[in-house]
Amino acid sequence: MRYVPAGSNPAPTVQAALAQLEEHLVCTQRVRGSTPLGGSKNLYRWFTWRNQIVRRLYAGIGSRKTPPTILKNMTKTAKWLRKRGFILRSGGALGADSAFAAGAGMDAEIFFPTCRALTDKCLVGQTCFCTIPEDAFSIASEFHPAWDKLNDYVKRLHARNVQILFGKDLDDKVDFVVLWSAYDKQRGGTALGWKIAEAYNIPVVSLKDTNAAEQIMELAGVAPT
Numbered sequence: 001m002r003y004v005p006a007g008s009n010p011a012p013t014v015q016a017a018l019a020q021l022e023e024h025l026v027c028t029q030r031v032r033g034s035t036p037l038g039g040s041k042n043l044y045r046w047f048t049w050r051n052q053i054v055r056r057l058y059a060g061i062g063s064r065k066t067p068p069t070i071l072k073n074m075t076k077t078a079k080w081l082r083k084r085g086f087i088l089r090s091g092g093a094l095g096a097d098s099a100f101a102a103g104a105g106m107d108a109e110i111f112f113p114t115c116r117a118l119t120d121k122c123l124v125g126q127t128c129f130c131t132i133p134e135d136a137f138s139i140a141s142e143f144h145p146a147w148d149k150l151n152d153y154v155k156r157l158h159a160r161n162v163q164i165l166f167g168k169d170l171d172d173k174v175d176f177v178v179l180w181s182a183y184d185k186q187r188g189g190t191a192l193g194w195k196i197a198e199a200y201n202i203p204v205v206s207l208k209d210t211n212a213a214e215q216i217m218e219l220a221g222v223a224p225t
Contacts, residue, residue, distance in 0.1 A: 055085070057088075057109075057167075057173075058081060059088075059164050059197070060089070060101075060179070061177065061193055062074070062096025062100075062190050063095055063096055063182050065095060066096045066182075070096075070207055071095070074103065074180070075103040077216060078101070078104040079104075081104075081216075081220060082107045086107070086175075087104075087109060088104035088108040088109070089109045089174055090164060091110065091111055091113075092110050092111070092112050092122065101123075101126070109126075109129065110127070110128045110129070111128075111130075111160045111164050133163075133168075135170055136159040136162040140159045140196075144158060144192060157189055164193065165177070165193065173202060176203040176216075177194070178216060179194060179207065180208065181194060
């Protein structure tokens with residue numbers, strides 16, 4: 001079952017799931033034996049409800065020119081987090097985005113700056129988005145020092161990065177960010193995302209840090225061995 005956080009119990013049996021379904025959803029029938037409450041549709045509703053409650057999210061971002069050794073670490077990190085129930089949020093660019101996505105598999109939400117890019121690059125099984133709300137542009141503009149000088153496409157790239165942090169409707173913040181930036185917080189899209197995350201109290205782990213692995217384990221709720 002997807003979206004199971006570290007340390008949680010295994011996925012419930014059908015009967016256990018139905019018992020919780022009856023407790024948490026408004027239903028007109030009672031469970032009798034192993035007959036689903038209202039059929040498989042309600043069981044699906046229960047799993048959808050549970051996933052929304054317990055799922056944990058992180059943003060994986062970075063430069064298109066991230067060094068190969070760091071790209072490998074990004075993929076390994078994404079695989080490790082996926083096994084612990086975490087969902088990746090990232091863009092669909094080459095370099096860091098693709099490295100994180102390779103490790104996250106289908107447990108990923110990928111945000112594209114245009115719908116044409118989504119059509120060309122969204123992989124089978126991924127959850128992809130290309131519609132950007134106006135508030136995402138507003139947030140990005142507050143942090144970019146020369147917003148008015150940017151063309152529309154670059155503005156969409158930065159606004160897309162806001163969605164990576166806060167979700168498609170800007171109401172579902174990630175738990176933390178894992179990134180690599182060639183210029184730290186000085187310039188570039190990754191740097192802007194870093195600044196926004198810190199301004200909104202989202203923990204950021206730079207893969208340049210020597211203790212990056214320990215930071216990620218702590219944020220994931222896993223004690224270092």
